[in-house]
Amino acid sequence: MMELMRHEDHRLITGSGKFTADWNLAGQLHASVVRSVHAHARVLSVNTDAAEKAKGVVAVLTAADVTAARYGQIPSGPEIQGVDGCVISKGSMPLLAIDRVRFVGQAVAMVIADSASAAHDAAELVDVVYEVLPAVSSVEQATADNAVQLHPTIPGNVSLTFENGDREAVDKAFASASRTSTLSIQSQRLYGAPMEPKAILATHDASRNVTVVYTPTQGMLGMRASLAAITGLTTTDLEVVAEDVGGSFGLRGGPGVEHGLLVLATRRLGRPVKWVSSRSELFAAEWHGRALKLTGSLALDADDRISAIRFDDHADLGAYNCYFGGFIATNNLSVTMGGAYDVPALYMRSTLAVTNTSPVSAYRGAGRPDIAFAIERLIDHAASEHGLDPVAFRRANFIRADQFPYTTANGTEYDCGDFNAVFDKALDAAVYNEFPERRAKSEARGRLRGIGIGYYVEKSGAGGAPKDEVSCQFDSDGGLLLHAVSGPSGQGHETAYAQIVGDGLGIPAAQIRYRAGAPDQRLVGNGTGGSRSLYGTGSAFKNLVDVVIAKAAPLAARHLNVEPGDVAFSNGRFIGRNGAKGVDLIELAKKHYIDSQTAHPLDSSAETVTGANYPNGCHIAEVELDLETGEIDVPVYTAVDDLGNVISAELVRGQVHGGVVQGAGQAFGEAVIYDDSGQLLSGSFMDYAMPRAGALDKVVSDTHAVPTALNELGSKGVGESGCSGSLPALSNAVMDVLRSAGVPPMDMPYSSHRVWQHVRKEKR
Amino acid sequence: MSKVSFTVNGQKVSVDIEERALLADVLRDNLQLTGTHIGCDTSQCGCCTVRLNGSAVKSCTMLAVQADEAEITTIEGLADNERLHPVQLAFSACHGLQCGFCTPGMIMATVELLERFPDPTDEQIREGLSGNLCRCTGYVNIEASVRAAATAMRVASPAAGVVEGGRGRR
Ligand code: FES
Numbered sequence: 001m002m003e004l005m006r007h008e009d010h011r012l013i014t015g016s017g018k019f020t021a022d023w024n025l026a027g028q029l030h031a032s033v034v035r036s037v038h039a040h041a042r043v044l045s046v047n048t049d050a051a052e053k054a055k056g057v058v059a060v061l062t063a064a065d066v067t068a069a070r071y072g073q074i075p076s077g078p079e080i081q082g083v084d085g086c087v088i089s090k091g092s093m094p095l096l097a098i099d100r101v102r103f104v105g106q107a108v109a110m111v112i113a114d115s116a117s118a119a120h121d122a123a124e125l126v127d128v129v130y131e132v133l134p135a136v137s138s139v140e141q142a143t144a145d146n147a148v149q150l151h152p153t154i155p156g157n158v159s160l161t162f163e164n165g166d167r168e169a170v171d172k173a174f175a176s177a178s179r180t181s182t183l184s185i186q187s188q189r190l191y192g193a194p195m196e197p198k199a200i201l202a203t204h205d206a207s208r209n210v211t212v213v214y215t216p217t218q219g220m221l222g223m224r225a226s227l228a229a230i231t232g233l234t235t236t237d238l239e240v241v242a243e244d245v246g247g248s249f250g251l252r253g254g255p256g257v258e259h260g261l262l263v264l265a266t267r268r269l270g271r272p273v274k275w276v277s278s279r280s281e282l283f284a285a286e287w288h289g290r291a292l293k294l295t296g297s298l299a300l301d302a303d304d305r306i307s308a309i310r311f312d313d314h315a316d317l318g319a320y321n322c323y324f325g326g327f328i329a330t331n332n333l334s335v336t337m338g339g340a341y342d343v344p345a346l347y348m349r350s351t352l353a354v355t356n357t358s359p360v361s362a363y364r365g366a367g368r369p370d371i372a373f374a375i376e377r378l379i380d381h382a383a384s385e386h387g388l389d390p391v392a393f394r395r396a397n398f399i400r401a402d403q404f405p406y407t408t409a410n411g412t413e414y415d416c417g418d419f420n421a422v423f424d425k426a427l428d429a430a431v432y433n434e435f436p437e438r439r440a441k442s443e444a445r446g447r448l449r450g451i452g453i454g455y456y457v458e459k460s461g462a463g464g465a466p467k468d469e470v471s472c473q474f475d476s477d478g479g480l481l482l483h484a485v486s487g488p489s490g491q492g493h494e495t496a497y498a499q500i501v502g503d504g505l506g507i508p509a510a511q512i513r514y515r516a517g518a519p520d521q522r523l524v525g526n527g528t529g530g531s532r533s534l535y536g537t538g539s540a541f542k543n544l545v546d547v548v549i550a551k552a553a554p555l556a557a558r559h560l561n562v563e564p565g566d567v568a569f570s571n572g573r574f575i576g577r578n579g580a581k582g583v584d585l586i587e588l589a590k591k592h593y594i595d596s597q598t599a600h601p602l603d604s605s606a607e608t609v610t611g612a613n614y615p616n617g618c619h620i621a622e623v624e625l626d627l628e629t630g631e632i633d634v635p636v637y638t639a640v641d642d643l644g645n646v647i648s649a650e651l652v653r654g655q656v657h658g659g660v661v662q663g664a665g666q667a668f669g670e671a672v673i674y675d676d677s678g679q680l681l682s683g684s685f686m687d688y689a690m691p692r693a694g695a696l697d698k699v700v701s702d703t704h705a706v707p708t709a710l711n712e713l714g715s716k717g718v719g720e721s722g723c724s725g726s727l728p729a730l731s732n733a734v735m736d737v738l739r740s741a742g743v744p745p746m747d748m749p750y751s752s753h754r755v756w757q758h759v760r761k762e763k764r
Numbered sequence: 765m766s767k768v769s770f771t772v773n774g775q776k777v778s779v780d781i782e783e784r785a786l787l788a789d790v791l792r793d794n795l796q797l798t799g800t801h802i803g804c805d806t807s808q809c810g811c812c813t814v815r816l817n818g819s820a821v822k823s824c825t826m827l828a829v830q831a832d833e834a835e836i837t838t839i840e841g842l843a844d845n846e847r848l849h850p851v852q853l854a855f856s857a858c859h860g861l862q863c864g865f866c867t868p869g870m871i872m873a874t875v876e877l878l879e880r881f882p883d884p885t886d887e888q889i890r891e892g893l894s895g896n897l898c899r900c901t902g903y904v905n906i907e908a909s910v911r912a913a914a915t916a917m918r919v920a921s922p923a924a925g926v927v928e929g930g931r932g933r934r
């Protein structure tokens with residue numbers, strides 16, 4: 001008999017979920033965005049006359065309206081320090097282009113009409129006169145001599161040159177190295193593509209003087225705070241509603257230009273305004289991810305111990321500094337740049353440049369998969385160059401279990417881990433030692449077979465909020481409504497939090513509901529990001545259990561007629577120390593319920609402060625290559641992750657599968673491609689190859705818990721680890737199979753077309 | 765404007781619509797059946813999949829006027845009153861959904877797939893879902909859901925001639 005697994009499932013499998021486009025409000029208007037068709041151009045004029053006269057049109061917004069409303073720009077991210085004390089120089093993105101457009105898809109005007117089709121039709125009538133400028137679509141072009149300048153504030157198009165670690169120590173280690181290896185890898189530009197297209201419904205409630213914004217987001221408070229910063233409103237003037245969110249993956253943290261424009265429009269027009277994007281405009285204008293080129297070198301001493309690692313990175317920020325763009329190529333790449341290895345000297349230098357492409361911000365892992373990929377490719381590359389066994393080489397250089405807590409050469413403290421144990425378990429699960437037989441079998445069928453290891457360590461998110469607060473409200477039948485800030489977009493918050501609280505209090509999880517971001521609760525906390533919702537908010541819920549029990553104990557004592565010190569709680573039940581009789585917490589809760597207007601005496605709140613932690617794991621991929629067609633299959637993929645204590649094995653496996661296959665998407669198909677003039681060539685799912693069913697033939701996923709002491713649950717982040725493991729494991733497997741075909745390494749994506757071309761070129 | 769009539773989830777309806785209106789939009793906007801989702805504008809994602817005269821179709825790829833007189837089932841009409849369809853149940857039981865945005869389309873495509881292949885091979889499952897994108901699950905549990913549903917449905921209707929507990933996978 002099959003049972004529903006998650007709390008959120010019933011509405012989602014019956015079509016009664018509420019995604020943003022599913023909301024409609026009486027009297028609503030519809031918006032359509034006019035976007036730049038050029039990568040780089042002066043905007044000479046924007047003539048809206050014809051559009052304004054078109055049937056059904058209510059208003060056309062241009063940059064002048066934004067300026068008149070004194071709205072600001074999209075948040076440009078933290079003030080990051082670079083070399084020689086310089087600070088990142090920025091170009092911020094306006095809501096509507098003022099006198100220049102800097103990428104294809106940049107918003108120039110917004111048409112608002114009484115139907116979506118009228119708005120789209122009228123958008124065609126907005127007449128923008130451009131003077132086309134030369135464009136740069138790669139870091140190489142942008143940093144070349146005489147390259148066209150994007151922003152007066154960013155000389156030479158270089159927003160920041162950043163460094164981390166100890167250059168001198170690394171130079172010295174390289175000077176005395178017995179052997180070295182160097183490898184450049186590209187982590188190509190991607191589009192994260194949550195399946196729910198971006199949508200917004202904004203309405204101004206004049207009676208409360210609050211503007212309510214319905215939109216898919218991974219953090220209602222973060223969304224609200226940035227929207228307040230853009231519009232100049234206070235956070236209490238704004239409410240963000242996100243019931244069901246169809247994926248976020250880092251893209252849906254902060255507002256885009258459309259959010260600011262819809263707030264402006266609804267406040268000015270006094271009617272709700274709705275905007276539902278087309279997928280095509282998102283390909284051009286929603287944040288892109290990755291867009292990194294990393295060149296790594298490692299030095300080996302006479303015993304094949306790694307004595308230093310050096311990285312030289314190039315990051316493409318896109319046309320404007322937005323949100324996490326700068327953070328990725330600095331903090332997130334450098335923090336775990338030594339990977340799982342005990343390396344005495346580390347140094348990284350990054351060049352962050354602006355180009356005429358869509359701005360880059362966070363996408364699942366935000367730099368962490370990229371650096372894990374670079375290190376693990378470098379390790380395998382060095383092993384193959386110098387005839388070392390990739391397993392023994394890793395083992396000899398791992399940080400040993402007895403070295404924790406371990407501070408890396410660039411100052412990151414890994415609190416705990418047992419890399420050898422995880423490694424053993426993964427090699428076992430993958431039956432690594434019998435690979436030669438499998439390879440022989442594949443060859444007998446005319447296929448080449450390769451195997452690849454990726455051992456990643458990543459830093460999960462510390463979060464931007466000072467703490468994570470949670471609260472709960474009891475209802476009449478002993479059920480509970482839980483509150484926190486962290487909003488789900490598929491992770492299963494409603495199920496996981498109910499499980500933590502339900503197990504702790506002995507209340508059936510089915511009687512526990514979860515609500516994120518309820519304005520009346522005024523809670524402080526982090527949105528969903530950096531893989532932290534389970535161990536951050538979840539730990540606060542663990543603390544909440546203790547608070548509720550402490551509050552209930554005196555009520556139980558009175559009920560049982562014993563001294564308050566004489567009750568003990570276990571498995572949902574208070575027992576008097578004399579052992580005579582007991583009472584279930586749920587019974588007490590029912591007994592003390594008054595009515596929905598009166599606070600229940602057991603209503604409680606709790607909090608926690610959790611920093612980052614260090615999930616790690618070993619992923620092992622096997623691939624088969626058909627040399628005739630260039631086609632690569634993944635017959636088996638093994639993941640063993642140390643995620644600390646696991647609360648729900650099913651949810652964890654789901655996150656691992658999803659992350660691994662997003663990595664496989666990047667490895668085998670996905671790539672956002674601009675031509676040299678900055679025109680977008682991959683503008684839809686027709687040209688952007690998303691992974692489909694069967695992307696990986698078989699996935700084996702297991703865990704090995706080394707609990708962290710840094711949060712109450714002992715859990716580590718899981719959301720992004722799949723990408724960090726799969727990029728290197730899949731890539732190392734592909735390089736292994738190419739090696740056996742006598743072909744040198746290549747860059748992602750390993751699509752059959754590209755592999756076939758590569759093999760043909762190199763074999764000639 | 766044109767008038768179209770069709771049967772949706774067993775109910776006869778007539779709506780006045782623009783000739784250019786897509787079936788997906790009419791279901792969502794005119795009939796408030798918002799369980800049918802729209803995830804793209806190039807007929808690639810399958811979030812909008814419904815059944816039309818028995819076939820699984822992408823409702824974004826069809827003008828509503830083309831559906832005149834058709835028999836349509838959307839995700840809202842799949843359960844038999846309170847009783848969930850085995851495919852719905854299987855998706856939850858096997859954790860075949862995370863955010864749930866692709867799920868109505870996946871479920872509708874699976875229902876049709878299992879009518880064609882009551883005991884599908886991995887190949888048939890992948891082929892049958894090749895028009896549906898999911899960004900969250902990595903498809904591993906979606907494939908497991910399809911197999912579990914197939915098993916449950918074959919057990920429920922032994923006409924298919926399958927022994928109880930038989931696995932869908934070959
Ligand atoms: S909405 Fe994407 S295929 Fe129909």
Ligand code: FES
Pocket residue numbers: 195246247490860861862863864865866867897898899900901
């Ligand atoms: S469950 Fe999110 S897209 Fe499939």
